[in-house]
């Protein structure tokens with residue numbers, strides 16, 4: 001009896017270690033490579049996430065109040081905003097650091 005329960009505990013420990021090694025949950029979202037067609041779907045409307053592209057990097061701006069509804073200063077999410085970001089906005093890189101990087105766009 002004792003031997004059985006001891007091996008049972010051993011198996012549970014192995015199982016737990018295997019699960020931990022898998023990492024659990026949603027793994028590689030940050031390395032995702034998007035096409036521009038896919039980016040267009042993340043327009044922040046109707047509850048969809050809002051993504052913008054700057055210099056080939058994809059940022060999730062969904063949690064930023066100024067991007068609520070997928071619009072910010074007349075600019076819509078779901079597109080490459082590199083030009084507007086560099087030439088029309090008061091922002092620098094530190095503003096981008098407030099958004100989570102979710103991936104890059106394909107070349």
Ligand code: HEM
Pocket residue numbers: 052054059061064066072073075081084085088089090091095096098099
């Ligand atoms: C790409 C990601 C962007 C993020 C995460 C972002 C975020 C923000 C945030 C948080 C503010 C509030 C003020 C602050 O705390 O700095 C803001 C203000 C503003 N943003 Fe953006 N923004 C982005 C892109 C743009 C673009 C492309 C434009 C182009 C016109 C723009 C124009 C402005 C303007 C004019 C203000 C108001 C002035 C100010 O408060 O400094 N932003 N933005």
